[in-house]
Structures are given as structure tokens and as C-alpha cells.
Amino acid sequence: MDQAALHTLLLGAWTTAWISAVAVAGGVPLGLALALLREARIPVVGHIIVLYVSLGRATPLVTLVLFIFVGAPLLGIPLDRYTAAIVTLLLNTAAFNAEVWRAAIRSFPHEQVEAARAAGMTRVLIFRRIMLPQIWITSLPGLVNEMTFLIKASPAIGVIGIVDLTRVTNRISAITYEPLPPILVAAALYMVAIGTLVRLQRLLDARAQRLAM
Amino acid sequence: MNKWEILWNHREMILGGFKSTLVLFGVSAIAAFLLSSLIVLAIRTGRAPFGRVVRGVVDGMRMLPFLIYAYLLYYGLPSLGIRFDAWTAGFIALITYHAAYFAEILRGTWATLSTGQAEAARAHGFTTFMMYRRIILPQLVLRAAPVLGNQVIICLKDTAFLSIITVRELTAAASAVQSQYFIPFEAFIVAIGLYWLTSMLIEALVARLGFAAERKGLGYKLAAVRR
Amino acid sequence: MDTSSPPFAVEVRNVSKSFAGIEVLREVCLNVAHGQTVSVLGPSGSGKSTLLRCINWLEEPDSGEILIAGVRIGVRADGKTHMPDRELARMRARIGMVFQSFNLWPHLSVIENVTEAPIHVLGMAEDEAIGRAEKLLEKVGIGEKRDAYPYVLSGGQKQRVGIARALAMNPEVILFDEPTSALDPELVGEVLAAMRALAEEGMTMVVVTHEMAFAREVSDEIVFIDQGCVVERQAPEAFFDRPQTARARQFLSRYT
Numbered sequence: 297m298d299q300a301a302l303h304t305l306l307l308g309a310w311t312t313a314w315i316s317a318v319a320v321a322g323g324v325p326l327g328l329a330l331a332l333l334r335e336a337r338i339p340v341v342g343h344i345i346v347l348y349v350s351l352g353r354a355t356p357l358v359t360l361v362l363f364i365f366v367g368a369p370l371l372g373i374p375l376d377r378y379t380a381a382i383v384t385l386l387l388n389t390a391a392f393n394a395e396v397w398r399a400a401i402r403s404f405p406h407e408q409v410e411a412a413r414a415a416g417m418t419r420v421l422i423f424r425r426i427m428l429p430q431i432w433i434t435s436l437p438g439l440v441n442e443m444t445f446l447i448k449a450s451p452a453i454g455v456i457g458i459v460d461l462t463r464v465t466n467r468i469s470a471i472t473y474e475p476l477p478p479i480l481v482a483a484a485l486y487m488v489a490i491g492t493l494v495r496l497q498r499l500l501d502a503r504a505q506r507l508a509m
Numbered sequence: 510m511n512k513w514e515i516l517w518n519h520r521e522m523i524l525g526g527f528k529s530t531l532v533l534f535g536v537s538a539i540a541a542f543l544l545s546s547l548i549v550l551a552i553r554t555g556r557a558p559f560g561r562v563v564r565g566v567v568d569g570m571r572m573l574p575f576l577i578y579a580y581l582l583y584y585g586l587p588s589l590g591i592r593f594d595a596w597t598a599g600f601i602a603l604i605t606y607h608a609a610y611f612a613e614i615l616r617g618t619w620a621t622l623s624t625g626q627a628e629a630a631r632a633h634g635f636t637t638f639m640m641y642r643r644i645i646l647p648q649l650v651l652r653a654a655p656v657l658g659n660q661v662i663i664c665l666k667d668t669a670f671l672s673i674i675t676v677r678e679l680t681a682a683a684s685a686v687q688s689q690y691f692i693p694f695e696a697f698i699v700a701i702g703l704y705w706l707t708s709m710l711i712e713a714l715v716a717r718l719g720f721a722a723e724r725k726g727l728g729y730k731l732a733a734v735r736r
Numbered sequence: 737m738d739t740s741s742p743p744f745a746v747e748v749r750n751v752s753k754s755f756a757g758i759e760v761l762r763e764v765c766l767n768v769a770h771g772q773t774v775s776v777l778g779p780s781g782s783g784k785s786t787l788l789r790c791i792n793w794l795e796e797p798d799s800g801e802i803l804i805a806g807v808r809i810g811v812r813a814d815g816k817t818h819m820p821d822r823e824l825a826r827m828r829a830r831i832g833m834v835f836q837s838f839n840l841w842p843h844l845s846v847i848e849n850v851t852e853a854p855i856h857v858l859g860m861a862e863d864e865a866i867g868r869a870e871k872l873l874e875k876v877g878i879g880e881k882r883d884a885y886p887y888v889l890s891g892g893q894k895q896r897v898g899i900a901r902a903l904a905m906n907p908e909v910i911l912f913d914e915p916t917s918a919l920d921p922e923l924v925g926e927v928l929a930a931m932r933a934l935a936e937e938g939m940t941m942v943v944v945t946h947e948m949a950f951a952r953e954v955s956d957e958i959v960f961i962d963q964g965c966v967v968e969r970q971a972p973e974a975f976f977d978r979p980q981t982a983r984a985r986q987f988l989s990r991y992t
Contacts, residue, residue, distance in 0.1 A: 629839035632792055639856060
């Protein structure tokens, strides 16, 4: 594989990286918001969230990205392909993150909340100063795990024309007529990225366990 | 004619795609599970270096995106003289990829079993294979039912990636219908609905396994209470 | 009993075993005649459990031979070829074992635990296996728990299931590896009672235990092991009333 091909490949890697990063940056807080809304037990909203999470976890990313990219303009929302890809990945990852956050919130020791309330803290303050710092740590392993799934599913965005790390291999092999090298390099790059996240996840897991003691 | 009527008139395309998805998913999930059972047995009872190599391959698969693996099989291998048609590549990709995931789940679950029961099985004259089939594997499935169920749903969703390597399954069918007849919402809503229904069914099955596990004291909920 | 049967149910000849450089068994010899109950006593770490586990080849000795009813286990008659899985399994089917941690199979009910090996190892018909299992469970006194799952049983009940499970295979000898050590004191009696009944019926038994009263009343022979060696081998009264070695005396002083 020559210089030009490698350069193209790295551009594809960059595309995957920044789109995934933006989706994660939005999907993690959105997931938290959904989990909190659900725990607040507002009648209709709760059910809608359950439905959203259920659908979000059952829908293949390829189908979803096509649906959003083709369907949004018909609703009057103009969406370029990059925005469509980010929105799709974000909505998808938020559904999974909602469950991760929810588990952390549920398992949070109620005694700490009681102590804070007895000390006169408001609910917002309790959440911000007592709950969030801790559930953040216990959720991290699950959130990082979900990030690995996001990266593994991200090649779906190629189907709406984005030249990501997977689709770029088609591009390169159309010129060089040698499909194997770019595919292998792309695979290696994915493995390095995901492998790093997995190692990170294990470290975070150990940290979360210590907190649980 | 409203859009839903158009969709209804061309329902065989969507249903045909759905059938393909079900065949791909059903066969692959079952084959992957069977393959993974053997992989785990090989890892636990085989010679150490072999076990390490297999574990290395399993770990490697779990760091690969499914689509790039399918690409490797469908677009990459022909350079080495191995040519698969899209369906065969699809099956091989789904089966081997998910076998790695199932194997990791089963292996992790086995590590939590008390070693005494395998000993008791051997002491009673079970061969290693019999012991695995009658004593170990049933427990692995009961204990890991929710995680296995999740993985089966991921297998279902991965079939959609195969549309990118020209397999005509549900997403490809919905895409074809909507672009031909200009009914994007209707076509994709139905497709998404079908995926959703299928995964609900899987979760219902997993719930039943969960009940069986609870009854025997193997559920994760009961684990804390067990004497 | 036919006259051509070998004299001993279990023969242990010069068995040695080390773990991580530590010698756990040193040239141990042991013979158990048919119908005999032998109790193996000794301080913790003396190698008693390892010896027991060598008899059904759950542990592999470094040297020496073990014969079950005159046939070598673990290694074929030529002395060199290791027994393949299937042959070993067939020999183990003739030896029963009861474990300190019970080791019941949690996904099977009580009766299923007892019928599992007869059906899938001996090829017994299901009805026959169930019938026999029910009788055995009655015999050890937990017939009414037949459909329960292990997790609801007390330790003593679990162990009695373990005994029934071993009996269901119609073994020639049963090995007991500290069967009551994991039990609360008030549950020990029911298990010992079941074992006593078996001994009285003439079952060949090798028992590793700390229950001195049981060993004294039920055994035909006491084998005392310390630091991997057989230190004393005597009839029960002789051992408990007139121990011949200082180590035996030291050991017994803790129990009087």
C-alpha cells in the first residue's frame, strides 16, 4: 500500500474518530437525562422513554441511519449526511447509555441521599454534589463498553455515503485493485482503538470496585 | 393511493427480505452457539498453548467491527484465491464472529462455577464430554441467559450490515422499496418494527430461561440469597 | 462372592505425590478388604484427602500404583500408557465419592441428581433409575425432598443426597472426603447415621474424617497419617486406647 493510499486510509480513520467522538459526547449526557427522567416517574414521559430505549436497542444502525437520512428531509428537516450520521449514532448510543446510567442510579445507596437531605441539601444539590460524582465512576465501565460497541457499529454510516474507515477501503481498492491491504490495515486500526478502550474499561472497572467497598 | 397502500401492494419484497433476515439470523445464532460451546470446551480442557491461541483469536474478534470482518471475507479473500458469494460470506461472518462472543460469555460464566461439581461428575464416571454436556453447559446457559440473549439480539442487528455486501435481507428490501416507490417512512417503519418484534420475541424466550434459572436457585437475583 | 475375586477392594502401593515441591504423600501403602470400613485420620495437611483423591484418580500420583479390585486405575496394565478419558470414567463409575462440599449439581433437582449418573453413565432406563433413586432417598431419610433443588436444602440434607447419589451407582467402594467437616454441628449426626447404616450393611468404605467417635465405633481399621506417611495402622480400640507412637498420642490429645 503506497503513501497516497495510506493517507486516504488515515482520513477515513479520522472521519470515524471525530463522528464517533461527537456522538459519544452527546450520547452520554443524553443517556443520563433519559435515565433521570425515567426515575422521576412522570407518567407519560416514563413510558415514552421505555419505548425509545427498547426501540433504540433493537434497531440495526444501518436501518436507522437510512431511515433518518432519507426521512428527515421529508419532515422539513434538512440534514446533510454528516449530521444524519451523528444524530443516528447519538440516538442509538443514548438508548444503551440510558440503561447503564439507570443501573448506577438504582444501585446508589439511599442512605447517602437521606444523610444529605437531613443536612438540608436540595434535590438538585444532592444530585450534583453527592450522586453524580459517584455514579459517574460506577457508570464509566459500562459507558466505555458502549463506546466500543459504537465504534464497532460506526461502519454503518458508510451506507449514506460517508467515507469512514471501512468504506474508504472500497475507495482505495477501486484504484489499486488490491482490496486486502487496506482492509487489513483498517482492521488493525479498529483493533488498536477498541483494544485501548477495552484496557481502559478494565482499569475503570477496578476503580469502580474499590469505590463499592 | 396512499403510501401505506403502496407498501401493502409490495409487501412480498419486504416480507421476502424479512424471511432472509430470519434465516440468516436463526441459522447463524444457533450455529454460532454450538461452535462456541466447542471452543470453550477446547479452551478449558485442551493443552495450554492451544487454549491460549484460541483465546487470542476470540479476543481479537471481539475488537473487530463486524462489517470490516465481513469485508475481509467477501472483498479481501478473493485476492488469496478464496471466493465466496455474498450469502456464504454472510453466514461465515455471522457464525464465526458471534461464536467468539458467545465463547467469551460462556468462558467467563464457567469461571464462576464451583469446581467441585465437575469433580463430582468425573468421580461418578462421566467422561469429559458428557460432563460438559449434562452438567456444565446447561448451567452456563441458565446463568448467562440475559447476556446470551443480548448477544443473540446483536446477531440479529448485524444481519443488516450484510446489505452492504449485497445480501438481499430486510434492510436492503426496505431500502429498495422506499427508493422505488418513494415511501421512505412507511418502508423503514415496517422494517424497524419487524426487527423490534423479533428482538421482543428473543427477550421473551430469555425471560422464560430466567424463570427456569430462578426456580433452581441459579438466577442472578437469587444468588445473594442462596445458602 | 465368587472365589476368584481379588482379596482387596482397594490397594494402594507405594504412592507418592508432591504439590509445588512439597511432598504430600510419601510411599503410602493401604489395603482395604471387601466389606471393610477404613477410617483415615491425621492432622490437617497430612495428605489424607490427597490419598483419597488418588484412589479414584482425581489426583494423579507421582509414583506408585493403585488397584481397584485387582485392576490398576489411571495407568494401563503395562504400567506406562495413561488411561484415556473413557476408560478412566468406566473405572470411576465403580467407585463412589462423597465430598466435603457436597458438590451437588445445582441445576438438577434432588432426584435428578441421584438418577443423572445411572442414566447417562450406566445407561440405566429412566423408570428403573427413578425407582432406585426414590428408595435410596428414603433410606437416607429425605424422600420427601425429591423434587426440591439443592439451594433450598440444609448442609446435612445436601450431604445425604450426595450419599444417595454415590450409592445409586452401585459402587464397589465408597470414598468419603471429610463428609461432615462443612456441616453445622447439629447436622453432623444425621449424616453419620446414614454412613453407619451403610457400614453395617457391609459396604466397603474409606473415610477421611475428624469425627473420632464415629471412627472408633464404625471402622474396622484406623490408618493414621502424618506428614504424608502412614504412622500407625491398627484396630480402632487399639489406636484410641493404646496409641503406639508419640505423633499419634499428640494428635489424640487434642480430642480427649
